[in-house]
Amino acid sequence: MSNEVNPTVRRANVVGLGLIGGSIARALHDRGWHVTGSDEDEAIAADAVARSFTDAVGTDPDAEITFVAVPVLAGVDAVKAALHDTNGIVTDVGSVKAPICAAITDPRFVGGHPMAGSERDGLDGADPELFNSAIWVLTPDDDADDLVFTDLTAIITSLGSEVVAIDPARHDEVVAVVSHVPHLTAASLMGVAADRSIQHAAMLRLAAGGFRDMTRVASGRPDIWLDICTENRSAIVAALTHLIDELGQVRSAIDDGDQERLLDRLSRARTARQNLPSRVVDPESLAEVRIPIPDRMGAAAEVFTLAAELSVNIANFEVVHVAESNRGIAVVLVDLTHAEVFRGGLIARGFRPSVQALT
Amino acid sequence: MSNEVNPTVRRANVVGLGLIGGSIARALHDRGWHVTGSDEDEAIAADAVARSFTDAVGTDPDAEITFVAVPVLAGVDAVKAALHDTNGIVTDVGSVKAPICAAITDPRFVGGHPMAGSERDGLDGADPELFNSAIWVLTPDDDADDLVFTDLTAIITSLGSEVVAIDPARHDEVVAVVSHVPHLTAASLMGVAADRSIQHAAMLRLAAGGFRDMTRVASGRPDIWLDICTENRSAIVAALTHLIDELGQVRSAIDDGDQERLLDRLSRARTARQNLPSRVVDPESLAEVRIPIPDRMGAAAEVFTLAAELSVNIANFEVVHVAESNRGIAVVLVDLTHAEVFRGGLIARGFRPSVQALT
Incomplete structure (x- = not known):
């Protein structure tokens, strides 16, 4: 049936x-x-x-x-x-x-x-x-x-x-930093705590909320990470090297008592964390960008990829087909504040966008 | 008033x-x-x-x-x-x-x-x-x-x-591992992502739940961490060294394609994470341990400290004073499954405990 x-x-x-x-x-x-x-x-x-x-x-x-x-x-x-x-x-x-x-x-x-x-x-x-x-x-x-x-x-x-x-290669570099290396770091932190818990029985009982949050991902299945580390080896090794270097600099700042250098690093991290993009789009402040899609492969995807490169949040995307033509028009809703940078990028790539605020 | x-x-x-x-x-x-x-x-x-x-x-x-x-x-x-x-x-x-x-x-x-x-x-x-x-x-x-x-x-x-x-010194070593270094690591991860986001605009938009969890603590006030890093410098430097070494070993296992070594580390971390002690005490399975407190300074605190060293969960603790005596009896409720190891440790330290299951 x-x-x-x-x-x-x-x-x-x-x-x-x-x-x-x-x-x-x-x-x-x-x-x-x-x-x-x-x-x-x-x-x-x-x-x-x-x-x-x-x-x-x-x-x-x-x-x-x-x-x-x-x-x-x-x-x-x-x-x-x-x-x-x-x-x-x-x-x-x-x-x-x-x-x-x-x-x-x-x-x-x-x-x-x-x-x-x-x-x-x-x-x-x-x-x-x-x-x-x-x-x-x-x-x-x-x-x-x-x-x-x-x-x-x-x-x-x-x-x-x-x-x-x-772009696929760019994706792999990005997720090495925001997903793969954080996972390996969580596992490493958990490993250090487990090593030390042999001497300090109270170690794991004192692991409070922040530590639990940080190591939660380490409870996932290890086997899937073996494949990921094989497939994305070079990006992961590069990002791990970057992190190890950063931790080494934090360690030397602490060891040297260099408060200014340490404060600089912590403040920069705080600002970046507080500025993590929110996913919430305010429907009151959208602009509609209409982009005729040229008759070549990958043009629609290129519009999307350009948006990501420019940090433009796409709230909606559709392609409208024009009667008696094989060509389409991409109708894209973006944050009003992102409309101008998006327009500039599209023109630079040879598109001919028009922008209208939705109010 | x-x-x-x-x-x-x-x-x-x-x-x-x-x-x-x-x-x-x-x-x-x-x-x-x-x-x-x-x-x-x-x-x-x-x-x-x-x-x-x-x-x-x-x-x-x-x-x-x-x-x-x-x-x-x-x-x-x-x-x-x-x-x-x-x-x-x-x-x-x-x-x-x-x-x-x-x-x-x-x-x-x-x-x-x-x-x-x-x-x-x-x-x-x-x-x-x-x-x-x-x-x-x-x-x-x-x-x-x-x-x-x-x-x-x-x-x-x-x-x-x-x-x-x-013990105070032991506390400082433990929190270096479960609190101070995780905080510095969160800030370092966030710093690496922020550095890379200059080349990859999509970096921070792809920072999903796991990354947000791991870096949440980096949004705290940086100045309090300067004091902590000054006061607990040697334990933090030692724990950072341990973590950097662990990350270096993970990196070389990935770089060498040594899946067995990587799986071993990830599996050990997973097991440790899954075994993080739960705070929940089942009131159905408590034992009462009564310990006459000798007439010397610090004896009550020693009972408590010994419990932490033995990973014994204390659900309740009070000291009952015996009539016409300056000496007290510590009445301690612990997990029934912990009662024997606690009794053994107390006897070894010169206490004379008695244990009774509460059912």
Whole structure:
């Protein structure tokens, strides 16, 4: 029954039903999609149907989109299989993007990475709200098809996430700093405390809120981090070197009693922390930027990528097609305060934007 | 009016009305104490009365306890003044304990350190529930008076905190690892991300939940950390060296592609994180340990300190005085599963405990 194609129901595949895949499946299912799920472990795929997280087991050739949510090192093969088995969009959710984006050149594929996680593993942790208010990175290549990119963006936005598009290699350098190295640092802090707790039994009892917050991520599954460290080795090593150098400078400032140098570093960190961008967009202060999309591959993705480079927050993005033309117009909502810098960047890249405040 | 001594009302001083002092004042005031507050900034002391956090401004010579909650480097002078101006117990809340405990030998003083904090500063952040379920470390010297120690423990317990007693120098080594170095690491991580954000505008937008959790403490006031780094310099430098070494080993394991070594470190950290002691005591499984307290200084504090060394969770502690004797009996409630190791340690230290399960 559930495998019969109902043309009014949108169809998706989810390959790999761990925490992320399971959450995507539930989020789509809750929004009325017909979701077909598969997993290396067939019992998990069956369990997902039994729990009504998915509608069927296997691969749906008619799916308009396939989310590949397998371990990082298995990603390329799984994406290739999905491109072979379906005619729809294929995306993945791996934490490292340059290798897979270099390996797959099919214009139906755009790499992705939802910046969301949980301390829980597997289907038990699957949460349809996991992506709500999260950043979901897409890493379109130059060969990304405009329609694929905009459709994928619309589907991800419908899950509650904000799409940020950046170059795959740049993504990997960024997540090395804001995700991979912090994780390794949390594990290292926990390791130091555990080492010291042998001499100081009270060590771990005194670990208060701040320490618990800082080391929470260290309770995640270690095996997924092995793959990440293999795939993103050079960016992680570079960021670790940067952090070790920074800690060495803090240590020497303390050892030398150089209060001014220490205050300078702490104050800079405080300012940066307080200025971490908020995700809240004030709907009262949006501008609409309309950008005719030239007839070349990747132009829509380029608009998105430029926004990220300029720190322009995109509140909404859609491509409107002009009657009797193959060309489209990207209609982008951004913070009013970001409109001018965005306009300047777009003109510099050869686009011809027009800006109108929404009031 | 409010300065007239009513013998049925307990009286306290709070010196320094920042986040911690203000929270102590409110917690005591809410529990019916008459609280007299002072601050270097007289307007703050007046404001505390206006907000009904305290009852009076100044120093109450009849206070049974004075909490000194001033910046770390000002602690010794403020404690000496409080010992001079009152006849009651004096304690402090500084994050570094060895220097102040070495400087003050009066048996009416016991050093303390509530392991609680908040992102907010000053009276505006003062929260009477700040200490609820927190660990509050006391660092009694060999010269600590038993009655002072047990009265202080009872007052702190009444604020909802769990008292853990450890040696001052040991405290400083422990907090270097679980508090001071994590703070400096959070600031360093934030600094690295801020440095890199100059090349990668998307850097800070991609900073998701884990990074925000890890760097939250870096938004605190930098100046208090200068004092802490001065006072606890050697323990902090040692712990930073340990962390830098650990990060260097992680980096070389990644650089060498040595998955086994990396997995070993991550797994060890995960296990330690998952085994962080829980603060929850099951009242169904307590044992009562009764310990006659010998007639020597510091015996009650020694019972407490031994419990921390043995990782024995003390759910309740009081000293019962035996009629027609100056000697007391410490009645200590501990986890039933900890009763035997505690009994063994007490006997080894020359105490004569008796244990009874509470069922």
